[in-house]
Amino acid sequence: MPATKTAPPAKKAGSSPLLSLWKAYNETTSTRLKTIDSFLVFLMLSGIVQFxxxxxxxxxxxxxxxxxxxxxxxxxxxxxxxxxQVNPANRNEFKEVSPERAFADFALGSIVLHFFVYNFLG
Amino acid sequence: MVGALPWFFASLFLAGVRASVLTLQSPRLSVIGADATPLRNEPLSLAVKVPAPVELGPADKLKLTFQIVDADGKGVQPHQTFLRFYDEVTGEEGVQPVKVTPGGKAKFELNMARPFSSLPPSGKDPLQVSLYIGSFKHDPVQYNLFDLIVPASQAPAQHPDETFFHVRPEIFHTFRPEQKVPPKFVSAVFTGFIAAPWVVLLGLLGNVGPQVPHLFSPSIIPFVATLGAFEALLVWYWVDLRIGQVLLYGAILSVPAAITGKRALAAVSERRLGKSSK
Structure with missing residues (x-):
């Protein structure tokens, strides 16, 4: 996992290594991965607030x-x-897993997860 | 033989009358203190009870001597001689045999330092002491001798199971206090906090601007619709359904989801590979 999680808070940090990291992330990361990253940030913040x-x-x-x-x-x-699994940089590690297969796994896993979550919700 | 029978019965009757009286000769009662000093020494009267009850201390000795004689004044050894100690209030009694010599002499001793086990448990009420004499040849006799006051016996040890035979104290359960929802204001503030990540998400998505150009293509939209149907089913489960129902409906829904998913992802894959091959 690239160190993208620290990216949004580092936006205003202004220190040069973090700034260059943020720049590199912005320039090299595809829109799809950025979408996933924003969803990850959202999930993290949600969990922190609940905790x-x-x-x-x-x-x-x-x-x-x-x-x-x-x-x-x-x-x-x-x-x-x-x-x-969908990151093109990891293509070599997941040769037999196509991005579509990864998304199907993601969808199935999410449905099972949501089933258990609603079970607990009471 | 027949004529002899009345004679036999008559002689038996006469013998019975003659032998039926058994008395005590020179019955004496004495109480000796712990230091061997005589506290009481007096003859017993068989006709009336001793007026003052006999009182024994924890180490005193009671001595009783008498001779059992028949009407002729001859000493007799009866078959059974008992002293009975009876507590009229509690109904407890103890019977102790008395040894009588062939000459009819009897000596009874009660040492309160080592009382015999048949002595009944004593309270503050006196024990009535009476003498019973049984004989095959004589009529039975009973003499009420005197009242005896002995030190109160210790309370019997409590049986370990004694508590099971009484009403136990009622059991009170203590519970943790009921958990409360926090005040409305705190709830509202944290609802705002929970909503904040959504703002961040929308902001980030707006910034990133993901494009879904093929979302509404006929190969993609059925898959998205079945996924949405799954989520709707789970919300319905939360609101109303039972687990058996949701598993059944989920199993039914999984068939179109698998079919549409295969089609949609095949289409996506085709587009991706076609794009990459270009």
Missing amino acids: LYCILITNFPFNAFLAGFASCVGQFVLTASLRA
């Missing part, structure tokens, strides 16, 4: 917290593996 709520305010109802947090973590894992 903070659980710690700071209350974990009641706990099943709902479990469902919400697990959906964020699970979806993050599925999306991250999708990104790893």
Whole structure:
């Protein structure tokens, strides 16, 4: 996984290595991967907010917290593996896995994950 | 032979009358203290009870001596001689045999330092002491001798299972306090926080600007529709359905999803390979 996660916060950091990293990411990454990355950032932020709520305010109802947090973590894992498999830079590692196959896996995994999440939601 | 029978019965009757009286000769009662000092020493009257009850300390000795004689004044050894200790209030009693010599002399001793086991458990009420004499040849006799006050016995040890035979104290369950939802304001603030990542997502997507030119092509849209149907089914499951229903509907829905997915992804693949081969 490239170090793209730190990219958005580094936007205003201004320090030159981070700035060049951000620049390189912006220029070399395809739009598809950027879309996936923004979805990953969204999932991460969602999970963090839910976790903070659980710690700071209350974990009641706990099943709902479990469902919400697990959906964020699970979806993050599925999306991250999708990104790893469709990234052209990793073509050599996933020779027998086409991007379409990766997306089919992603869709199936997501449906199963959502089934369990709704099970927990109560 | 027949004529002899009335004689036999008559003689038996006469013998019974003659031998039926058994009495005590010179019955004496004495109480000796722990230091061997005589506390009480008096003759017993068979006709009336001893007016003052006999009181024994924890180490005192009670001595009883008498001779059992028949009407002729001859010493008799009866078959059974018992002293009975009876607590009228509690109904407890103990019977202790008394040894009698062939000459009819009897000596009974009760040492409170080592009382015999048949002595009934004593409370504050006196024990009635009476003498029973049984004989084959004589009529039975019973004499109420005196009242005996002995130190109260210890309370019996409680049986380990005793508590099971009484009502146990009622069991009260303590529960954790009911969990509460936080105040409305806090909920609203965190709802805003939860919505914030959506703003970030939309902002990023707007920035990236992904293009989906073939989304509405006839090969793609059925697959997207079945995926949407799956999500709708899961929301329906959350709201209303049971797990058996959702598994059934999901299994049914998976067939068109697999078919449309194969078509859509084949189309995408074809486009990708065609593009890359160019």
